[in-house]
Amino acid sequence: MPFAVERATGTGGARTPESRPVDGHPSGSVPGPVGTYLAAARSSFRRQTTYRVATGAGVFTNTVFGFVLASVLRAVYAERDLVGDLDVVRALTFTFVAQGLLTVMGAFGWREVAERVATGDIAVDLYRPVSFSSWWAAVWLGRAAFAVVARGVPPFLVGALVFPLRLPERPATWVWFLAAVGVGTLVASRFWLLVNLAAFWLLDVRGLVNLAVLVLTVASGFVVPLTFIDGWAGALCRWSPFASLAQFPVEVFLELRPGWRALLHALAWLGALEAAVRLTLHRATRKLVVQGG
Amino acid sequence: MAEAGPITGALGAVRRDLRVAALLARARVRSELQYRTSFGIFLFAQVVATGADLVAITALFSKVDALGGWTRPQVVLLYGVTVIGFALADLTVSSVDLVADWVRAGRYDRLLLRPAGPLAQLVGHEFQLRRVGRLVLPAAALALGVAAADVRLDARVVALLTLAVVGSALLFAALFVLTACLAFWSPDAEEVASAFTYGGQLASQYSATVYDTWVRRWLFSLVPVALASYAPVRAVVGAPNPLDLPAWVAWVGPFVAVPASGVAALVWRRGNRRYASTGS
Numbered sequence: 419m420p421f422a423v424e425r426a427t428g429t430g431g432a433r434t435p436e437s438r439p440v441d442g443h444p445s446g447s448v449p450g451p452v453g454t455y456l457a458a459a460r461s462s463f464r465r466q467t468t469y470r471v472a473t474g475a476g477v478f479t480n481t482v483f484g485f486v487l488a489s490v491l492r493a494v495y496a497e498r499d500l501v502g503d504l505d506v507v508r509a510l511t512f513t514f515v516a517q518g519l520l521t522v523m524g525a526f527g528w529r530e531v532a533e534r535v536a537t538g539d540i541a542v543d544l545y546r547p548v549s550f551s552s553w554w555a556a557v558w559l560g561r562a563a564f565a566v567v568a569r570g571v572p573p574f575l576v577g578a579l580v581f582p583l584r585l586p587e588r589p590a591t592w593v594w595f596l597a598a599v600g601v602g603t604l605v606a607s608r609f610w611l612l613v614n615l616a617a618f619w620l621l622d623v624r625g626l627v628n629l630a631v632l633v634l635t636v637a638s639g640f641v642v643p644l645t646f647i648d649g650w651a652g653a654l655c656r657w658s659p660f661a662s663l664a665q666f667p668v669e670v671f672l673e674l675r676p677g678w679r680a681l682l683h684a685l686a687w688l689g690a691l692e693a694a695v696r697l698t699l700h701r702a703t704r705k706l707v708v709q710g711g
Numbered sequence: 712m713a714e715a716g717p718i719t720g721a722l723g724a725v726r727r728d729l730r731v732a733a734l735l736a737r738a739r740v741r742s743e744l745q746y747r748t749s750f751g752i753f754l755f756a757q758v759v760a761t762g763a764d765l766v767a768i769t770a771l772f773s774k775v776d777a778l779g780g781w782t783r784p785q786v787v788l789l790y791g792v793t794v795i796g797f798a799l800a801d802l803t804v805s806s807v808d809l810v811a812d813w814v815r816a817g818r819y820d821r822l823l824l825r826p827a828g829p830l831a832q833l834v835g836h837e838f839q840l841r842r843v844g845r846l847v848l849p850a851a852a853l854a855l856g857v858a859a860a861d862v863r864l865d866a867r868v869v870a871l872l873t874l875a876v877v878g879s880a881l882l883f884a885a886l887f888v889l890t891a892c893l894a895f896w897s898p899d900a901e902e903v904a905s906a907f908t909y910g911g912q913l914a915s916q917y918s919a920t921v922y923d924t925w926v927r928r929w930l931f932s933l934v935p936v937a938l939a940s941y942a943p944v945r946a947v948v949g950a951p952n953p954l955d956l957p958a959w960v961a962w963v964g965p966f967v968a969v970p971a972s973g974v975a976a977l978v979w980r981r982g983n984r985r986y987a988s989t990g991s
Contacts, residue, residue, distance in 0.1 A: 471899035482906040485926060486914045490771070490778070493921040497775040622749060628756040632763055641763045646770040 451548050455556035462560025466568070473568050476521065480573040484517040488581050502645035508672045511584045512643050514577035515671055516664045518570030522562045522599065523606040523663040525640055527631050531614035532623045544703060551611065551695050558607035566599060586673055594677025598667035601684040605659050608691035609634070615695070618702035639665035659687035728831035735835025743840050750841060757844030761794065764916060765848060779921035785948045786917060788856025792872060793915040793940040794849035796879025797908075801845060804884040805908075806837035811894035811901040814986070823983070830888065830979060860948050871943045871961060878939035878965020879915070885971040886911060886934065888979055895982030911936045918945070920953055927954075935971070938964035 466473070488510050495506035504512065520526065531554065534540045543550060577583060586592055613630045617623045635641050637660035644655050644665045655661055662684035669675035743750055768790060772783040781789070807830060813819040822829040853872075862868060890904030915936040919927050930937040938960070945952065946961035 469899065471897060472902065475900040475902040479902050479906040479910070482910045483913065486910060486922075489922045489926060490917050493779045493917070494771055494775050497777060501774050625749070625753040625756040628753075628760050632756075632760050636763055636766050642767040642770045646774055647766075648773060 451552075454548050455552060458553060458556040459560035459563070462557045463564050464560075466561055466564035476569055477572045480517045480520065480569060481576045484514045484573050484577050485580070487517075488513045488577065492581075503674050504643060504645050504672075507582050507584045508674070509643065510577070510581045511672060512639075512668050514574045514581075514583060515570075515668045516640055516643075517573050518566075519599065519602075519664050519667065520640060521565040521569045522603050523634075523638065524558075524610050525631065525635050525638070525663075527627045528610040529614060529623065529627055531611060532617035532627075535614070535617040536621060544706075550699060551608075551692065554611055555604060555607055558610075559603070562603040562607075584672065586671060588673065591670065591673055591677070594680070595667060595671045598662070598670045598677060598680045598684060601681060601688060602662045602664075602667050605662050605684055605688050605691060606634075608688065608695050609659060611695050612691065612698060615698045615702055618706075634660050634663065637661065638663040639668070643668075659684075659691060662687060724828070728828040731827040732831040732835035732838075735832065736838035739836070739838045740840045753841040754844045757841050758847045761798070761845050761848045764790065764794070764913070765852065768916070779918040780951045780953065781918040781920075781948075782860070784856050784859030784861075785944075785950055786856075787852050788860050788862070788948060789918065789940060789944045790916045791849045791851075791853030791856050792875045792944055793879050793912065793936065795846060795853060796876050796940065797883045797912045798842070798845040798849060799876075799880035800883035800887055802839075802842045804834055804887050805842075806834050806839075807888050807891040808901065808904055809833060809837055810891045811898045814894050814898045819986070823986075829983060862947055868947050871947050874962065874965040875940055875943040875947075878943075878968045879936065881968035882936060882939045882965075882971050883908065883912065885968060885975040889971075889975040892975075892978045892982040895986050907934055910934075915940045918950065920951075935964075935967045938967045 491509045491513060492506065494501070495509065499505060501509065531540070531543075534543065543553065546553060574583065586595070609630075613626060614623065616626055620626065637644075637655040637658050639645075639655070639661070640663075644652055644661065647655060656665070662680065666675060666680040666683060670677050670680050765787075768783070768786055771778065772786070776782065778786060810819065810833065813822070813833070819829070822832045825832060856862075857864065886908050887904075890907050891901075893900055893903060911930075911934045914922070914926070914930055914934075919930055919937040919941045922930065927937070930941075942956055942964035943961045945956070946958070
């Protein structure tokens with residue numbers, strides 16, 4: 419856990435920070451909430467950099483899966499030239515970019531908060547004088563920032579050696595893409611936080627997490643691009659928050675979707691899910707008994 | 712007690728290990744069934760969790776009529792065969808991938824001190840009855856595939872399908888054990904195992920003709936899942952044979968699980984002998 423946070427006093431910036439020397443803080447003042455969140459994100463990022471072997475292993479697996487899925491898609495395009503607005507090069511690019519986004523969006527599941535609820539450590543998180551939901555957003559963003567670079571780039575590069583992949587033609591696309599990924603990962607973080615908060619009632623959320631992984635990977639376009647899913651099922655996926663995890667950001671990358679539309683969808687869902695998180699947290703902590711310690 | 716010869720001794724050890732695994736597993740099942748509702752939810756989640764791949768197959772075939780020369784019922788049948796095999800291996804042996812966790816936590820030493828094989832203990836200790844749920848969808852797919860692909864269930868077909876399922880199951884079990892051994896050399900690299908086990912399962916759901924030469928060679932030699940599933944199922948459904956596989960490969964292919972298990976057993980022994988605990 420990234421506890422490398424300078425001691426924060428005050429409640430969310432309601433008081434001005436005291437100006438006295440604090441350990442490890444050369445400027446001599448205690449950071450406000452934003453500084454706290456930045457520190458949490460930085461620690462989370464740094465923590466990820468220590469798992470070098472695990473990251474390498476993950477990249478290897480992503481690449482292998484990318485190759486398998488790309489091969490299957492190429493077999494599809496042996497039968498027809500276009501599926502929706504995806505031609506073979508765009509479809510192959512989709513595969514590898516999506517593979518890179520898997521860890522960024524926590525598509526394999528995330529149970530950190532649920533585990534802390536089960537052990538009672540959640541009490542520590544709830545006692546912090548910063549917003550619970552923003553704290554976990556900061557930790558998540560630190561982890562996601564590392565994943566974007568370490569897990570996002572290498573599989574694409576290896577895939578590009580074997581398959582014809584397409585890079586954006588307009589420089590602005592890169593900015594829109596990164597923005598879409600950034601907001602998308604925040605949406606993912608709210609979703610997973612919501613799932614984890616169920617631990618306050620269910621205690622063991624592993625079954626729920628399994629179901630969540632299934633729904634997320636299918637509706638995001640990780641299993642197969644949503645372009646292949648027609649009818650009400652496809653429409654449902656495209657309206658869901660999950661579309662902003664993979665399908666829409668990748669469509670921005672492929673220059674098939676305007677960046678502002680993808681961002682609008684993601685921001686709308688971010689607002690809705692954040693509200694849901696705050697509501698659930700309020701209900702969960704109204705009457706809380708922490709056992710053990 | 713009379714001195715046991717090397718073969719009797721080895722067989723006796725296997726029998727003892729199986730008994731230990733069964734005992735531990737039974738205890739786990741009893742504890743799992745204590746919470747009926749929770750178990751029900753978990754079971755449902757397991758049934759549904761295998762659905763993602765079927766969603767992919769359905770979605771892809773909504774756009775084309777054939778993949779690598781195979782029609783949808785044929786691919787569904789292939790999916791059924793290979794995923795049943797995987798689910799059987801997953802149900803029995805997949806907990807071996809926890810070696811990495813146990814090694815890192817320093818708990819693995821406990822297993823080595825007991826008078827039973829560590830593999831049997833690990834597998835029995837972490838048995839999860841709920842994983843039975845993973846057999847439901849692929850079994851349904853197998854049945855549907857047989858019906859829709861106009862496959863007549865004569866003795867030859869039943870024999871080939873049985874060989875394919877059993878061969879795939881054994882092969883995936885061997886893969887699980889073999890890739891778990893990575894933990895003895897590098898516990899942090901455990902995700903590499905998924906590339907071979909889950910990656911192999913995914914790759915074998917589609918006809919081997921879908922892949923280009925490179926990947927195909929791997930699917931027939933290094934991770935020979937195609938020998939255990941593609942070869943026999945191709946003979947069953949009568950799909951085209953662009954790879955020019957001779958007829959006997961369909962019958963002999965699944966037996967690749969035997970040398971694979973041998974390799975897995977050897978590497979497992981080697982890994983255990985090499986293992987030097989960090990102490991705890």
